[in-house]
Amino acid sequence: MAELQFREAIREAIDEEMAREEKVFIMGEEVAEYNGAYKATEGLLDKYGYKRVIDTPISELGFSGIGVGAAMNGLRPIVEFMTFNFAVLAADQIINHASKAGYMTGGQISMPIVFRGPNASAGQLGATHSVAYDSMYAHFPGLKVIYTSEPDDAKGLLKSAIRDDNPVIFMESEQMYGMKGEVSEEEDYIIPIGKGKIKREGSDVTIVAHGKMYHVAKKAAAQLEKNGVDVEIIDPRTVKPLDLPLIVESIKKTNRCVVVDEAHPFAGFAAEIGFLIQREAFDYLDAPVQRVTLPDVNAPFAKNLFDAWLPDAKNVIEAVNQVTYRN
Amino acid sequence: MAKKKKNEINFAPRGIGDEKDGAVQKGVDLPAPTKKKHKSLGLSEDDLKAMYEQMYLQRRFEERAMQQYQKGKFGGFLHLYIGQEAISTGTVFALNDDDDIITAYRDHGWGLCRGITPDEGMAELFGKKTGCSKGKGGSMHFAKTENHFWGGYGIVGGHIPIGGGLAFANKYNENGRISATFFGDGAVDQGALHETFNIANLWGLPAIFAVENNGYSMGTAARRHTVTEIADRAKGYGMKSKVVNGMDVFSVYEAMKEVSEEVRENSEPYFLEIRTYRYRGHSMSDPQKYRTKEELESYQKNDPIERLKTYLKDEKILKDKEIEEIEERVEQEVLDAVEFAENSDFPDESALYDDMFAEDEPYFHN
Numbered sequence A: 001m002a003e004l005q006f007r008e009a010i011r012e013a014i015d016e017e018m019a020r021e022e023k024v025f026i027m028g029e030e031v032a033e034y035n036g037a038y039k040a041t042e043g044l045l046d047k048y049g050y051k052r053v054i055d056t057p058i059s060e061l062g063f064s065g066i067g068v069g070a071a072m073n074g075l076r077p078i079v080e081f082m083t084f085n086f087a088v089l090a091a092d093q094i095i096n097h098a099s100k101a102g103y104m105t106g107g108q109i110s111m112p113i114v115f116r117g118p119n120a121s122a123g124q125l126g127a128t129h130s131v132a133y134d135s136m137y138a139h140f141p142g143l144k145v146i147y148t149s150e151p152d153d154a155k156g157l158l159k160s161a162i163r164d165d166n167p168v169i170f171m172e173s174e175q176m177y178g179m180k181g182e183v184s185e186e187e188d189y190i191i192p193i194g195k196g197k198i199k200r201e202g203s204d205v206t207i208v209a210h211g212k213m214y215h216v217a218k219k220a221a222a223q224l225e226k227n228g229v230d231v232e233i234i235d236p237r238t239v240k241p242l243d244l245p246l247i248v249e250s251i252k253k254t255n256r257c258v259v260v261d262e263a264h265p266f267a268g269f270a271a272e273i274g275f276l277i278q279r280e281a282f283d284y285l286d287a288p289v290q291r292v293t294l295p296d297v298n299a300p301f302a303k304n305l306f307d308a309w310l311p312d313a314k315n316v317i318e319a320v321n322q323v324t325y326r327n
Numbered sequence B: 001m002a003k004k005k006k007n008e009i010n011f012a013p014r015g016i017g018d019e020k021d022g023a024v025q026k027g028v029d030l031p032a033p034t035k036k037k038h039k040s041l042g043l044s045e046d047d048l049k050a051m052y053e054q055m056y057l058q059r060r061f062e063e064r065a066m067q068q069y070q071k072g073k074f075g076g077f078l079h080l081y082i083g084q085e086a087i088s089t090g091t092v093f094a095l096n097d098d099d100d101i102i103t104a105y106r107d108h109g110w111g112l113c114r115g116i117t118p119d120e121g122m123a124e125l126f127g128k129k130t131g132c133s134k135g136k137g138g139s140m141h142f143a144k145t146e147n148h149f150w151g152g153y154g155i156v157g158g159h160i161p162i163g164g165g166l167a168f169a170n171k172y173n174e175n176g177r178i179s180a181t182f183f184g185d186g187a188v189d190q191g192a193l194h195e196t197f198n199i200a201n202l203w204g205l206p207a208i209f210a211v212e213n214n215g216y217s218m219g220t221a222a223r224r225h226t227v228t229e230i231a232d233r234a235k236g237y238g239m240k241s242k243v244v245n246g247m248d249v250f251s252v253y254e255a256m257k258e259v260s261e262e263v264r265e266n267s268e269p270y271f272l273e274i275r276t277y278r279y280r281g282h283s284m285s286d287p288q289k290y291r292t293k294e295e296l297e298s299y300q301k302n303d304p305i306e307r308l309k310t311y312l313k314d315e316k317i318l319k320d321k322e323i324e325e326i327e328e329r330v331e332q333e334v335l336d337a338v339e340f341a342e343n344s345d346f347p348d349e350s351a352l353y354d355d356m357f358a359e360d361e362p363y364f365h366n
Helices: A006-019 A044-048 A058-072 A084-098 A134-138 A151-163 A212-226 A246-256 A268-282 A303-309 A313-323 B043-072 B085-094 B110-112 B118-125 B160-173 B183-190 B191-202 B228-238 B250-266 B294-301 B306-312 B322-342 B351-354
Strands: A004-005 A024-026 A051-055 A076-080 A115-118 A143-147 A168-172 A180-185 A196-200 A205-209 A231-235 A236-240 A255-261 A290-292 B101-102 B150-151 B181-182 B207-213 B240-247 B268-273
Touching: A004 A006, A006 A024, A006 A044, A006 A151, A006 A180, A024 A058, A044 A051, A044 A151, A044 B043, A051 B181, A058 A076, A058 A084, A058 B160, A058 B191, A084 A115, A084 B160, A115 A151, A134 A143, A134 A168, A134 A236, A134 A268, A134 B101, A143 A151, A143 B207, A151 A168, A151 A180, A168 A290, A196 A212, A196 A246, A205 A246, A205 B351, A212 A231, A212 A255, A231 A246, A246 A255, A246 A268, A255 A268, A255 A313, A255 B110, A268 A290, A290 A313, A290 B118, B043 B085, B043 B110, B043 B118, B043 B306, B043 B322, B085 B110, B085 B207, B085 B306, B085 B322, B110 B118, B110 B150, B118 B322, B160 B181, B160 B191, B181 B183, B183 B191, B183 B207, B183 B228, B191 B207, B191 B228, B207 B250, B228 B268, B240 B250, B250 B268, B306 B322
Parallel strands: A024 A051, A024 A076, A076 A115, A115 A168, A143 A168, A205 A231, A205 A255, A255 A290, B101 B150, B101 B181, B181 B207, B207 B268, B240 B268
Antiparallel strands: A004 A180, A143 A236, A196 A231
């Protein structure tokens, strides 16, 4: 194992896939000469040149569409968004075109494209830079959605995403790029899309948490341990397709579940998981499933309001206390 | 139309030239057609015969499709290309067969021209499994990618960047191919066009972008929905442009031949405004109150098929009888296609889940 920053794990995945396959290229704002807004692509321009590491104008709709056309015509683009908040401008290409072109032409078109970049909030950035979009993209058929929490997952899953012949949304976090973690040094390290991971074994309650919220859940679990609550954390890693059997198996053991999600509550990931659990594991539940999400409110700027808005370990502990009837 | 009172604030279009506050204005001014004859354009007599047959096929295919639609044989949208056949035909004859073509939802003519058989096309309209897109696309999503026809797309302007992407891949792969992206005049106001033009010229993409300006964006005259001449859009992006008579197949062929060679040679984008006229409504439900019968008739006098027919006769390339033979053959082909479509099966219910993902057995969240 090697200790890498999240951004280094991302870079290794891109680098290895570009070295392996000539048809892989990366484009996005500041990815080349600036070496990446968050340095995820540092050094790639020097290594691969201007043909395969391409700076784009601030033109999300335009360059995403060029990525879609290039994917249809035989290339394997990685389209980087400086944040998924800006990808909303490209939603027509992702939602109306990338996810549908293959189906509506009766399978004549294949769409091997990765849209990646940071997702969700990153401190006091105000309402338009703070949204978690994984639930939204997961709503649409034809897209795979990955939002990882640790460098090891990021490397293995990004390599899978680049090799996948379908459009894949791959999400990161500005606040996690500097985070270090052990990353497998296995040659050609691949994690299959759609496989979750038990990140902490426990017997009293299952917490489902992905992306940045995994770390919030981890912190809560450490505190709960001191109070004698043994938490199991499942990180689905891939939002869609979801590793539902892993979650269900855990609930069969713990009989309790809290879902922690950095999206807004209505029609989000947590809502969907809650439904699936009641359908698949109703008889195993000793308490209603609880969720910890953002409120149904935009991101505020003021520090105190922001802290109240973003889910934290305290919120998770409260939810665990509820499902374990400890309050 | 509501009359404007003096000094009253209004948001009626200023458009080009005379301002009539939303009054119906003539769709497009056709530039003069080329004076060249077929030999100096490099077209053989056989080419002309094939062009005539192709244009006549597109016309009759759609007339029969319209009839079947009105009989209730299939549903959904039906956007007819009638009147614009010279553009698809002139283009496909001018480009190489492996150049990449992509268009909007008015796509039947393009599909037929790029090798979708009348059977496959009509079956697609009927939503049958034998359709070019297995009944999954319908009228708006004809495609035949093996012939480099990437399909019809339903979001106005949405496929313009994709056409740029086809060109990007061609340049990346150094395969000598170019892309040609077609869209209606309604699409020139979309941001997608502007973003694509900027990037296409920035990166030197070998791409032709061509507006089929048929005078109306649904029911809104071109002069009421967009400022300045459409071809001038290119200037803001340092792109070359040209205005072409789209009612004359020779003019389209000549322009496409010239422009495609330049685009291929220099790896640079080019914008064409091809002026044409659609005879039918935007879709089948359009009562066409935005234009006069006289206006329609004035364009029909320039009918591209009649024009070529007259040329073929004047130049003694085909006799009346030979033309009739072509027309009868096409007519039969189209009737056979209707029969084929009617007799074909609908997709199996299991096909609902096919073609969503590249994998053989993908997982679905139901």
